[in-house]
Amino acid sequence: MDEPKRNIAQVPEEAHIEVKKRPNSDIEQMKERFAKLLLGEDMSGHGNGVSSALALSNAITNLAASVFGKQNKLAPMPEDLKKRWRKEVNWLLSVTDNIVEFVPSQQQAKDGSNMEIMVTQQRRDLLMNIPAIKKLDAMLIDCLDNFKDEKEFWYVAKDADESEKGVQRLDRWWLPSVKVPEGGLSDETRKWMQHQKECCNQVLKASMAINAQVLSEMEIPETYIETLPKNGKASLGDSIYKSITDEYFDPGEFLASMDTSSDQNVMELKNRIEASIVIWKRKMNQKELKSSWGSSVSSEKREVFEERAETILLLLKHRFPGLPQSSLDISKIEYNKDIGHAVLESYSRALQSLANTVMNSIEDVLYADEVVRNPEMETMMMKKEQSVDVVALSISSPRAIRGVKDWTGVHSPKGKPSSMNLLDSMGWGFDQGKMEMMNGNSSPVKILTKAKMSYIEKLEAYGLRSPTARH
Numbered sequence: 001m002d003e004p005k006r007n008i009a010q011v012p013e014e015a016h017i018e019v020k021k022r023p024n025s026d027i028e029q030m031k032e033r034f035a036k037l038l039l040g041e042d043m044s045g046h047g048n049g050v051s052s053a054l055a056l057s058n059a060i061t062n063l064a065a066s067v068f069g070k071q072n073k074l075a076p077m078p079e080d081l082k083k084r085w086r087k088e089v090n091w092l093l094s095v096t097d098n099i100v101e102f103v104p105s106q107q108q109a110k111d112g113s114n115m116e117i118m119v120t121q122q123r124r125d126l127l128m129n130i131p132a133i134k135k136l137d138a139m140l141i142d143c144l145d146n147f148k149d150e151k152e153f154w155y156v157a158k159d160a161d162e163s164e165k166g167v168q169r170l171d172r173w174w175l176p177s178v179k180v181p182e183g184g185l186s187d188e189t190r191k192w193m194q195h196q197k198e199c200c201n202q203v204l205k206a207s208m209a210i211n212a213q214v215l216s217e218m219e220i221p222e223t224y225i226e227t228l229p230k231n232g233k234a235s236l237g238d239s240i241y242k243s244i245t246d247e248y249f250d251p252g253e254f255l256a257s258m259d260t261s262s263d264q265n266v267m268e269l270k271n272r273i274e275a276s277i278v279i280w281k282r283k284m285n286q287k288e289l290k291s292s293w294g295s296s297v298s299s300e301k302r303e304v305f306e307e308r309a310e311t312i313l314l315l316l317k318h319r320f321p322g323l324p325q326s327s328l329d330i331s332k333i334e335y336n337k338d339i340g341h342a343v344l345e346s347y348s349r350a351l352q353s354l355a356n357t358v359m360n361s362i363e364d365v366l367y368a369d370e371v372v373r374n375p376e377m378e379t380m381m382m383k384k385e386q387s388v389d390v391v392a393l394s395i396s397s398p399r400a401i402r403g404v405k406d407w408t409g410v411h412s413p414k415g416k417p418s419s420m421n422l423l424d425s426m427g428w429g430f431d432q433g434k435m436e437m438m439n440g441n442s443s444p445v446k447i448l449t450k451a452k453m454s455y456i457e458k459l460e461a462y463g464l465r466s467p468t469a470r471h
Contacts, residue, residue, distance in 0.1 A: 030091055033059065037095075053342035056092060057333060060343065063088055064350035071354070072175050073155055074147040074361045082141065089137075092343070096126045099340050126340050129210055133347050136203050140354055143199060152189045153180045153365050167368035178364050184373040190366070197362045204321060204355035211348040212317070214341050220278060221335035224328060232276040232305065240272065244308050245301075251311050255319075266320050273309050273316075274328045280306045321356045 037056055040049020049055065067085045071077065100120040107117045121127065155176040156166045166179030185193065233241040243254050260266050280302040317323075325333070336342055
């Protein structure tokens with residue numbers, strides 16, 4: 001019996017239907033996402049949702065967690081996750097295209113004369129920072145792609161036999177161990193790994209700078225202010241207050257005297273210092289009126305104390321980039337109503353977290369290489385990890401906080417670093433003279449004067465400031 005003829009015309013029609021389903025599914029997914037944003041994550045529709053700014057911030061944070069959450073190895077991201085991240089983060093960023101401001105522009109009339117008119121343009125901070133953050137995003141993903149064909153190290157599961165296990169740092173015991181050849185990494189690979197680490201470090205600094213700038217522009221909620229103690233001394237405690245208000249002050253010595261052995265201790269110190277800064281700033285702003293809190297400390301002294309506290313805070317942030325958000329940051333994000341700020345803060349925070357993860361993964365490999373090449377160093381390095389290495393962050397050791405002039409790009413192939421630095425490629429300004437002065441001076445900086453240095457100037461001094469054209 002002859003086989004019935006197949007309807008050939010039906011095949012392309014079915015294929016055409018399948019092709020149509022894909023974009024429709026994307027559209028339906030996008031509709032669902034934006035519906036949640038409009039409802040403030042309250043799907044009941046009772047109006048109990050959060051603000052649009054917080055909903056958008058949570059959406060970017062949750063997306064980053066689901067995409068990057070399991071990226072604990074030096075390996076390219078799966079293609080499906082890459083596509084999902086690029087697609088969905090662009091959906092969420094599209095909101096900022098409609099956040100505009102009026103700017104003057106020239107228009108030529110029919111008679112050839114020029115007239116000034118006002119046109120709309122994306123808000124300046126978004127116009128400058130979103131392309132910069134997107135470039136940082138691409139650099140980090142490309143950095144992971146660079147490890148695609150790496151064969152000089154590999155990972156061993158935690159449940160593997162003891163004989164097969166590699167090396168892992170004590171503070172990262174839950175992650176797969178790293179194994180390198182018996183003689184360690186080759187010189188070329190070791191130098192290339194160090195180069196990749198420096199690249200990620202500069203991306204980390206840039207994302208932290210943008211994040212810090214955006215948070216500094218957010219208003220401090222009244223709910224946070226109501227929880228503050230009466231004065232800075234009550235916030236800091238007698239011991240910390242005495243150290244900060246002493247005539248002689250060195251941030252390195254101060255951090256060395258603090259117990260930073262656990263994240264909890266560091267967070268407590270950070271929260272205390274941030275609270276004291278807010279208190280001192282408020283009292284300086286109210287200096288023409290008699291404060292209801294009352295204090296015998298002059299405004300000039302408060303300026304000095306505030307500067308010292310901000311210096312400590314900056315060093316803490318760079319010493320512990322993987323810390324959770326402070327009480328002040330959480331409060332600002334929760335009560336923030338500016339959608340532009342919400343996008344910039346959450347996006348830069350997501351990249352900050354990813355850059356820190358990649359840097360730690362690179363350090364795991366370098367640690368394993370060091371132990372294999374010099375086994376007796378393992379005990380010494382374990383002790384070093386348990387101590388607080390303040391010198392690496394302290395102003396008294398500026399070489400440890402490298403200037404952006406030392407950065408050489410993440411896209412270069414192994415052994416061939418590019419000559420262009422991160423800030424050059426992004427069009428950011430940088431004061432070369434300041435970094436040369438920092439790198440050439442190894443003596444401790446003692447903050448004894450009343451000269452005021454703002455938080456942004458500190459970021460600039462470390463090569464961490466966000467684009468100069470922002471303001």
